[in-house]
Amino acid sequence: MYKPKTLNINNNAYVRTIWRLNSTAIGAVKDTEEEEFRVLDILKKKQRQERKTMKRADVQPDRADRMAPDQNWGNVWPGPRSFHPSSVPLPIRQGYALKGAAPPGKKANAELMKIPNFLHLTPPVIKSQCEALKQFCTEWPKLLNSNEAIEKHYPVEIITSDYCHGSPSIRNPLARIVTLRVKLSSLELDKHARDKFLRLIEYRYDEETDLVTITADRCPMRKQNLDYANYLLTACYHESWAFEEWERDKTEEDMEYYDWDKNASKRSLVQWYYRFQGKDLPEDVDYVGYDISEIPNGEQYKMAVNNLFNEGEKDETLLEYTKAVRKLFGLPDLDVES
Structure with a gap:
């Protein structure tokens, strides 16, 4: 049977022939392209572009100028x-003013934005806020219609301060200070407790106003200082009522103040009174508990002697003592020219 001959592609001669044909065809294409030269345009003509026209929007007047009165x-x-100037x-005006010129206005003024303002607390706004808060408040007690009544029922007064300042922190260190004030007469103290209480509080008592003032500022928070001030008042009050055993051994020379009932002046007055009345003095007389x-x-003589020794020799105490002695002896009043 006849079989056709197959072509051997791997033949080297055949491969070289195909490569030459392909290279000739590519070269012919390149020659055709290189024959066409492009024109060199040195002075390029600028294409005309249409200018964009900016449409300006209508500027509205300032809001501050359009506000209704x-x-x-x-x-x-x-x-x-x-602060916002348009509102x-x-x-x-705020800021440094040059010589002969007005201070800077509110527009682009950084000084007005530095400090806090109270433009939101106008009288009408405060009134409206108070009216809104009335529903949460109770009516003021009718019996507290005077300062005397308030001091009687609420003797303790607490004083604090709030500050508004420009600072990175909203807290002011002075706002933590708490001052407690109370009248000494409103405290239930006997003679011994009153004297001990005054010695515990020292300079915090004012004799003219009869006020005891306790200031607390050692704690970082106001609430802590308030609790500490209440603690100091409570501790001093209860400590003044405590009676130590060593206090029984105090003699007349150990007393911090002049006690007329325990001094020789009362004994001399009682002895003089019995001699003046022509009576015999009882042997068992109690000079300390004697009712004068x-x-x-x-009584006037007792007060005059106490004031003379406790307050010192002054024109007022000496004059009071002179009047008391003359009345005690039945002498006429001394005429003192004013």
């Missing part, structure tokens, strides 16, 4: 905020 200011400035229809109300003008 009868507007509700609480709606414009309802709460605390930084305030007022000619506000039986002696005419005895």
